[in-house]
Amino acid sequence: MIVFYSKEIDGNSARLIDDECIHCSKVLRKKVGEEVFVTDGKGNLHQGHISNITKKNVDIELTKQMSSQKPSHIRSIAIAPTKNIDRLEWFLEKSTEIGISHIFPFLSARSERKIIKPERLEKIIISAMKQSKNFHKPTLHPLTPLSKILENDFNGQSKYIAHCMDPQQALNKLYSSGSNAIVLIGPEGDFTAAEVERAQANNWKEVSLGTSRLRTETAGIVACHLLNL
Amino acid sequence: MIVFYSKEIDGNSARLIDDECIHCSKVLRKKVGEEVFVTDGKGNLHQGHISNITKKNVDIELTKQMSSQKPSHIRSIAIAPTKNIDRLEWFLEKSTEIGISHIFPFLSARSERKIIKPERLEKIIISAMKQSKNFHKPTLHPLTPLSKILENDFNGQSKYIAHCMDPQQALNKLYSSGSNAIVLIGPEGDFTAAEVERAQANNWKEVSLGTSRLRTETAGIVACHLLNL
Numbered sequence: 001m002i003v004f005y006s007k008e009i010d011g012n013s014a015r016l017i018d019d020e021c022i023h024c025s026k027v028l029r030k031k032v033g034e035e036v037f038v039t040d041g042k043g044n045l046h047q048g049h050i051s052n053i054t055k056k057n058v059d060i061e062l063t064k065q066m067s068s069q070k071p072s073h074i075r076s077i078a079i080a081p082t083k084n085i086d087r088l089e090w091f092l093e094k095s096t097e098i099g100i101s102h103i104f105p106f107l108s109a110r111s112e113r114k115i116i117k118p119e120r121l122e123k124i125i126i127s128a129m130k131q132s133k134n135f136h137k138p139t140l141h142p143l144t145p146l147s148k149i150l151e152n153d154f155n156g157q158s159k160y161i162a163h164c165m166d167p168q169q170a171l172n173k174l175y176s177s178g179s180n181a182i183v184l185i186g187p188e189g190d191f192t193a194a195e196v197e198r199a200q201a202n203n204w205k206e207v208s209l210g211t212s213r214l215r216t217e218t219a220g221i222v223a224c225h226l227l228n229l
Numbered sequence: 230m231i232v233f234y235s236k237e238i239d240g241n242s243a244r245l246i247d248d249e250c251i252h253c254s255k256v257l258r259k260k261v262g263e264e265v266f267v268t269d270g271k272g273n274l275h276q277g278h279i280s281n282i283t284k285k286n287v288d289i290e291l292t293k294q295m296s297s298q299k300p301s302h303i304r305s306i307a308i309a310p311t312k313n314i315d316r317l318e319w320f321l322e323k324s325t326e327i328g329i330s331h332i333f334p335f336l337s338a339r340s341e342r343k344i345i346k347p348e349r350l351e352k353i354i355i356s357a358m359k360q361s362k363n364f365h366k367p368t369l370h371p372l373t374p375l376s377k378i379l380e381n382d383f384n385g386q387s388k389y390i391a392h393c394m395d396p397q398q399a400l401n402k403l404y405s406s407g408s409n410a411i412v413l414i415g416p417e418g419d420f421t422a423a424e425v426e427r428a429q430a431n432n433w434k435e436v437s438l439g440t441s442r443l444r445t446e447t448a449g450i451v452a453c454h455l456l457n458l
Contacts, residue, residue: 090319094447094450097441097442097443097444097447098439098441098443098447098451099439099440099441131442131444132441132442132443133441133442134440134441134442172458210327210328210457211328211363212326212327212328212361212362212363213326213360213361213362213363214326214327214361215326215360218323218326218327221323221450221454222327222454225450225451225454228439229401
């Protein structure tokens with residue numbers, strides 16, 4: 001079953017644009033009248049048929065709601081983009097498969113990558129969402145300075161900072177399963193001591209993710225999996 | 230701290246061969262007398278200095294045992310190699326970082342990849358072991374037919390088969406933390422019903438890894454992480 005993603009669902013009609021339009025009409029060569037499945041990325045899956053095709057849009061008349069997944073608790077990861085962008089892309093794909101609500105890329109003192117291309121990353125997220133049949137599309141937030149993230153109270157979510165300077169407690173011991181939480185994952189060279197202090201002052205709890213020294217993207221996946229257990 | 234891996238440690242002397250020799254003498258241009266660190270991949274880390282360099286070997290005189298990590302419980306994953314080899318390589322890197330004892334690649338009815346290159350995969354494992362500072366090198370076993378894996382009793386390890394045909398129990402509920410265990414992860418098209426039946430007959434317990442549909446390599450990482458919690 002191939003599922004398309006539509007940001008524009010209004011009543012019984014959905015519109016595919018950009019990549020989703022191209023995938024449907026050019027790659028798969030779907031025609032008017034053919035049956036298709038559409039998700040809104042908010043947990044809903046619809047069945048319908050194509051009512052119109054233009055160069056820029058595929059319009060779909062929705063006939064049946066197939067399923068509606070309830071939103072889970074909020075699972076957020078703030079992560080420093082990796083020098084090798086493939087590693088960040090892997091993190092996005094895997095965390096979307098496993099289940100994540102928000103991704104906050106940030107810039108910190110030891111960040112090795114200062115630019116990301118949100119359009120490309122968004123495509124990876126949409127593809128992983130469709131593949132996993134987990135129809136809640138995670139929100140990828142704009143690249144932000146770490147200081148802004150640290151000062152944000154995230155509406156009362158439990159806030160954790162995972163670093164390698166021997167934090168006393170493990171995330172899997174501190175985290176209460178099913179509660180809303182955000183975990184900070186540092187860059188390849190880790191957070192600085194000053195950044196960790198500033199986090200503490202802003203009520204972020206220091207945690208470890210186990211005894212191994214994990215790469216940034218592996219730490220991100222491990223934290224994301226813990227928030228899903 | 231750069232650590233080299235030596236399969237040949239005998240008393241106070243260690244020898245680097247192949248890639249480790251090239252990395253030490255050609256890439257890093259280390260000279261006789263220089264200080265180096267060496268692991269045997271069995272949990273031990275030594276300090277020493279280079280006593281001799283030839284084209285094929287770097288010999289090291291070990292002067293001090295830095296640390297000795299105890300072996301943990303046995304955490305094994307049997308996995309069908311993915312069509313896209315990058316995905317298997319990614320699994321090997323990440324599972325080595327997180328912590329894994331044995332990897333059993335297998336061939337099943339729906340396997341998409343029938344050949345792997347153990348030498349290349351071994352390099353990825355060694356590199357990830359050194360990077361993670363988790364100095365137990367996982368054992369990569371030869372590609373084996375699934376039937377042989379299913380018939381093996383794995384010395385009393387708890388045996389689990391993770392598949393997508395709605396198994397009733399979740400691995401994180403069934404698995405007793407810290408016990409020896411092996412988890413089977415199927416190919417992209419999943420196990421066949423006949424394979425699952427045969428597994429049941431051989432006392433493998435059916436488990437799920439959560440509600441999302443995970444890719445093969447993601448399922449492998451998730452299972453590996455659960456065995457490490």
